[in-house]
Amino acid sequence: MIDLGEWKPLAMAALREAFGERLLCMGLQGSYLRGEVRSDSDIDLLVVLDHVDLTDLDHFHEAMRTVPEGDKAVGFTCGRDELAAWPAYELAQFEHGTQVWHGNLCALLPAYGPADVRLGARVSVANLYHMTNHTYLTTRELSADARLDALRAMLKGFFFSLQIVHAVRAGVFVPTKCELLAALDDSSERMLLAHSIDPSEAREEDYSALQQWCSAVMRSL
Incomplete structure (x- = not known):
């Protein structure tokens, strides 16, 4: 288990170094956000880039290995255009289940009702x-x-x-x-x-x- 107050700036710095201005949005989801952490819980991160290919996933993996407990960091990694095309019926739970650490998630999501x-x-x-x-x-x-x-x-x-x-x-x-x-x-x-x-x-x-x-x-x- 991690102390989010200490871990958050380290993770943000690692991803900013890895992706620079390509990092459009970053946040926390999952059990750490809900305060329902178990000893085997992953750290569910939201990471939105200008685009995502497999090399970017490799860079994410490498960046997280520079952070304590970074091997537990997984979650939702997506490109801007893919997120803009995401099915609207999933967006309410997605938006409300995310604590944004960097960027403007609402500006990246398509409209839903x-x-x-x-x-x-x-x-x-x-x-x-x-x-x-x-x-x-x-x-x-x-x-x-x-x-x-x-x-x-x-x-x-x-x-x-x-x-x-x-x-x-x-x-x-x-x-x-x-x-x-x-x-x-x-x-x-x-x-x-x-x-x-x-x-x-x-x-x-x-x-x-x-x-x-x-x-x-x-x-x-």
Whole structure:
């Protein structure tokens, strides 16, 4: 784990040295931003350049190796034109899930509106529904522990689906799991999110709860 206050200026300096004025935007995403860091957490960075090719990814890799714990730095690396063409239904969660350290992210994003946010929620829930059914089937012959491990991975995805669904319902983007849990009334949503926060609480019955939640939400949005 890192101290962001100490790590941030080192990472910014390393990327500025590597890319100079080509570095249009840089920021933080993921578990470090949400305050949900585990010992094995990556450091999810947003890096937008004027363009990105594989050599740029090599330079990013090399620059991060000059920073303590830089081997954990991954995240979203993108060119300006690709970001401008990004599907609008993903942009609300992307924008609200980023703390900008350098540049102007809003100026680089295409326009999006409430209909795009709703579509993003529907796509996210549909993908989770498919993954729930797929994982349930493909793990039938595995041990109980292996099935629970697969379930825990889906519960991580459940948070992001619920987050964007709640944004559609309430008109508010809630950034962290604990804050979202406090905002929920539905008992099934609270249970599944609690199991996402503490994966050791996950149970086989969560497969059914996930499937039923996805089905109900897809039909209601």
